[in-house]
Amino acid sequence: xxxxxxxxxxxxxxxxxxxxxxxxxGGVSLSVRPGEVCGLVGPNGxxxxxxxxxxxxxxxxxxxxxELAGRDITDLPPEAIxxxxxxxxxxxPRFNEMTTSLENIVAAIKYSxxxxxxxxxxxxxxxxxAEEKAAMExxxxxxxxxxxxxxxxxxxxxxxxxxxxxxxxxxxxxVLLLDEPTSGVSQAHADLMRDQIFQQRDLGVAVVLVDxxxxxxxxxxxxxxxxxxxxxxFEGAPEEAFADPRVVEAYVGV
Amino acid sequence: xxxVLRLSDVAIDIMLINCVLAxxxxxxxxxxxxxxxxxxxxxxGAYSAGILSxxxxxxxxxxxxxxxxxALLAALLLQVLLRRLDGVYLAVASVGFVVLIGALGxxxxxxxxxxxxxxGFRAQLSREELVLLVAVIAFGFFVFGRSRLASxxxxxxxxxxxxxxxGLKVDRMGTILVMVSAGLGALGGSVRAYWLxxxxxxxxxxxLVLTLMAMVVVGGVGHWSGPLIGAAIFTALPEWTRDLGxxxxxxxxxxxxxxxxxxxxxxxGTFQALWARRRMRTMARAEGRGGGVGAPxxxxxxxxxxxx
Numbered sequence: 001x002x003x004x005x006x007x008x009x010x011x012x013x014x015x016x017x018x019x020x021x022x023x024x025x026g027g028v029s030l031s032v033r034p035g036e037v038c039g040l041v042g043p044n045g046x047x048x049x050x051x052x053x054x055x056x057x058x059x060x061x062x063x064x065x066x067e068l069a070g071r072d073i074t075d076l077p078p079e080a081i082x083x084x085x086x087x088x089x090x091x092x093p094r095f096n097e098m099t100t101s102l103e104n105i106v107a108a109i110k111y112s113x114x115x116x117x118x119x120x121x122x123x124x125x126x127x128x129x130a131e132e133k134a135a136m137e138x139x140x141x142x143x144x145x146x147x148x149x150x151x152x153x154x155x156x157x158x159x160x161x162x163x164x165x166x167x168x169x170x171x172x173x174x175v176l177l178l179d180e181p182t183s184g185v186s187q188a189h190a191d192l193m194r195d196q197i198f199q200q201r202d203l204g205v206a207v208v209l210v211d212x213x214x215x216x217x218x219x220x221x222x223x224x225x226x227x228x229x230x231x232x233x234f235e236g237a238p239e240e241a242f243a244d245p246r247v248v249e250a251y252v253g254v
Numbered sequence: 255x256x257x258v259l260r261l262s263d264v265a266i267d268i269m270l271i272n273c274v275l276a277x278x279x280x281x282x283x284x285x286x287x288x289x290x291x292x293x294x295x296x297x298x299g300a301y302s303a304g305i306l307s308x309x310x311x312x313x314x315x316x317x318x319x320x321x322x323x324x325a326l327l328a329a330l331l332l333q334v335l336l337r338r339l340d341g342v343y344l345a346v347a348s349v350g351f352v353v354l355i356g357a358l359g360x361x362x363x364x365x366x367x368x369x370x371x372x373x374g375f376r377a378q379l380s381r382e383e384l385v386l387l388v389a390v391i392a393f394g395f396f397v398f399g400r401s402r403l404a405s406x407x408x409x410x411x412x413x414x415x416x417x418x419x420x421g422l423k424v425d426r427m428g429t430i431l432v433m434v435s436a437g438l439g440a441l442g443g444s445v446r447a448y449w450l451x452x453x454x455x456x457x458x459x460x461x462l463v464l465t466l467m468a469m470v471v472v473g474g475v476g477h478w479s480g481p482l483i484g485a486a487i488f489t490a491l492p493e494w495t496r497d498l499g500x501x502x503x504x505x506x507x508x509x510x511x512x513x514x515x516x517x518x519x520x521x522x523g524t525f526q527a528l529w530a531r532r533r534m535r536t537m538a539r540a541e542g543r544g545g546g547v548g549a550p551x552x553x554x555x556x557x558x559x560x561x562x
Binding site for chain 2: 056058077078079082083087088090094095096097098099100103104106107108109110111112128131149151167
């Protein structure tokens with residue numbers, strides 16, 4: 001069965017966002033299937049992060065609809081969307097700086113719906129240990145296990161990216177929204193991040209990836225949506241995207 | 255046992271009562287929202303004690319429970335009114351509630367005794383009862399502090415958006431924290447009124463907002479022992495420094511400044527951080543990693559092995 005036969009898990013229909021007179025998003029549609037990595041690229045201010053914010057409930061669209069597996073989630077608050085296992089990262093990683101990496105990740109399990117079916121049976125304390133184990137495994141997966149006892153404020157930028165990724169995937173999300181996961185990190189780190197994204201993809205997670213690094217996007221995504229001034233100007237295979245004159249114009253401005 | 259503190263019996267009782275009041279403030283402040291209405295709830299509790307016990311002869315426990323119920327209702331109403339406010343605006347609006355309770359106390363003369371207040375309803379509270387009350391509340395905060403929900407409340411304090419991205423119902427948690435603050439505040443206010451045997455409109459005013467906030471911040475916001483430490487310090491220091499006269503307040507102010515500047519986690523938070531660092535260093539040394547701090551904390555490493 002090819003990917004095209006799978007029903008999309010996340011669908012955005014004509015999402016529009018106006019901040020006062022400014023149109024940040026002008027009718028963008030997007031659909032992402034489980035096991036697919038969809039890239040969102042475009043110049044600064046083109047509306048990529050706004051679209052992520054609309055999906056995750058942080059910005060209410062002035063028009064349009066967001067659906068998760070056919071269910072309308074447009075007007076749900078961020079916490080309800082997080083509880084449906086749509087998990088996100090932020091442009092700048094955010095933590096409770098005073099506590100350890102591990103505690104930060106464990107806190108994300110509490111409201112994961114998938115975890116409620118995944119978690120082993122047992123006493124209250126066994127369940128707690130299982131949560132810590134799951135968090136530890138997530139940290140190990142991104143190669144940051146050694147930082148588990150570090151306070152978040154003591155982590156380097158690259159480690160913060162890793163820990164944040166671990167926090168986003170720890171409860172087995174259905175949809176993963178990654179906002180510039182490779183900005184400010186090394187090539188080796190970006191390669192590791194790509195492996196991690198592939199791993200999530202192969203687990204059947206629908207991934208939306210916003211990034212400025214076009215090489216990274218081309219090597220990671222099966223499909224890209226190019227945005228400019230709040231509109232989607234191209235949708236298709238990444239290698240075609242960067243040959244498309246509209247895309248070149250948006251990026252280079254000629 | 256408490257002789258080493260060189261505090262009078264009265265001061266120790268006050269310290270214990272201040273612990274209850276500080277827990278009420280701590281509950282409100284631990285979620286990061288500046289709802290500082292807690293002295294108002296304390297006033298509600300104190301006046302309930304005075305009116306129901308003093309004028310109507312209720313049993314102190316029944317009167318206290320009634321006071322808590324009224325405070326919870328008031329908190330719910332206040333939360334509906336202030337739901338959309340945040341930051342400085344919430345602080346100012348919630349101070350308005352404190353002023354309102356004071357004004358009601360002063361002006362509803364037939365019920366509250368006006369500016370003189372209500373007196374003569376002293377109920378005997380033994381030292382053991384006060385210690386037990388504080389211990390129960392502290393234990394409650396200790397247990398909650400170890401829950402996953404407490405981590406999310408801590409995240410809400412630092413970054414409410416992040417907390418909601420992790421699934422916490424930020425608004426509802428804010429309401430719950432204010433309700434807990436109201437319940438504990440009414441309890442503390444009522445206990446204080448029975449201990450004093452009186453209540454007057456000057457008892458629960460704006461200065462109490464600041465005093466209790468200072469206790470909580472110096473002790474450690476969001477840490478179960480913070481209110482205990484803060485209340486102990488802010489009751490004992492003025493006693494110990496009685497001879498300094500005017501310089502006393504300046505000295506105490508300076509201590510608050512230094513702690514807030516250099517130990518934003520308060521005393522409890524700072525000790526916790528030092529303790530964690532020490533443990534990590536011991537672990538690292540045991541593994542032959544020199545001074546590195548990368549080693550996992552022992553209990554967790556053990557837990558992880560057991561679970562696997």
